[in-house]
Amino acid sequence: MSTHPLLPIIGEPRPERSDAARNRAALLEAATRLIEQCGIQGVTMEAVAAEAGVGKGTVFRRFHSREGLMAALLDHSEADWQAQVMGGPPPLGPGAPPMERLLAFGRSRMEINLRHAELIQAAGRAGARSYAAYSFVATHTRYLLGELGVRGDIALLATALMAPIESSILEQQVRIERIGIDRIRAGWADLARRIVENPPDEGAR
Amino acid sequence: MSTHPLLPIIGEPRPERSDAARNRAALLEAATRLIEQCGIQGVTMEAVAAEAGVGKGTVFRRFHSREGLMAALLDHSEADWQAQVMGGPPPLGPGAPPMERLLAFGRSRMEINLRHAELIQAAGRAGARSYAAYSFVATHTRYLLGELGVRGDIALLATALMAPIESSILEQQVRIERIGIDRIRAGWADLARRIVENPPDEGAR
DNA sequence: CGTGCAAACGGACCGTGGTCCGGTTCTATT
């Protein structure tokens, strides 16, 4: 009876213990340091643990896996970009006409996917499941398509629009097919226009 | 002087030695057997070697890496699909109007990317570099877009069209967002129509 | 302060991908 003075609200599953939080920060810093020293392939779980001065098990407790650690690093650097999109200066931020925002959004996202290509690849599937990255992009694209008055299955059109600038596909185009970035940018803008301007088929749901 | 009766034509880098070829076949069979018994996660390089009755080193000599082995398995199963596309019955094969062929092509590719999702993921980047898979799809899509009289950067439009039905993206939609396959199919058909019917922008290169 | 316990910690341990090198086998040439 005396054990529950507060309602057991389960919104946040549990607050993090202070030593745990400290270690999380130390580990992220250590990983960042290692990346810029040895490159991503030098970021070994054991190395990170040693650099942060903790045991190996602790790293896995915090991030579950190597992919999880990479995803965490990604999330961290993604935070300010999301801030730029939600409240920064136009055309990326609010204020510009929707089509300009969409173009700026795609262009900016493309740069990120290219710049962090290695990290994204190292994050593997963990990157996709992380809401921070995937879900935000999807939601905002849907929003912009809605603002533009696009008819049809907005969710799928948003996916179709962002898929070609996913990191894996850009890497293929840039590194192997040697396609220039400017050309890819122009191609994507053309794609956006085709998707936005064209009304859906009559028979389409 | 006497050592080169034949011109050193380097088209095929070298013919494979007979024992090597035998081992390659045995290894592919062994891997296939293991997949249907234990699933893909049970396909260990050591297990494959043991099942084929060879040493571990041999597996790596033939396929370079686990990803390479998976890519080889993929290529194998992809061969007859390519035959269907190039010479099978319409609408997938030649004979049907281009738009019908394109729709059939995308639909069929989607099924494959879904059915072999695990294998494709396990093949990782090796799947992309393998010409058999990526290059054929790209080439044929470009060809169909050309037949349809699409203007603009055909290569990039082809990429944009196929990207949303890549395995990784389909997995995200189907397994996590719980989007039905029929809906995805319809959405892709709509995308194809938007890309094909819309003329390119004036300013586009 | 003391006490109880959930949570966090550390590092030994395991499985698997990948490398290496001494020994073996195939094939071209005479």
Added chain:
DNA sequence: AATAGAACCGGACCACGGTCCGTTTGCACG
């Protein structure tokens, strides 16, 4: 058939991701 040498084979060996469990630590309550 004999020879030479390149290609191939095998399995010991290493590194790294991931797990496990006995121990320690922070925290809430008395």
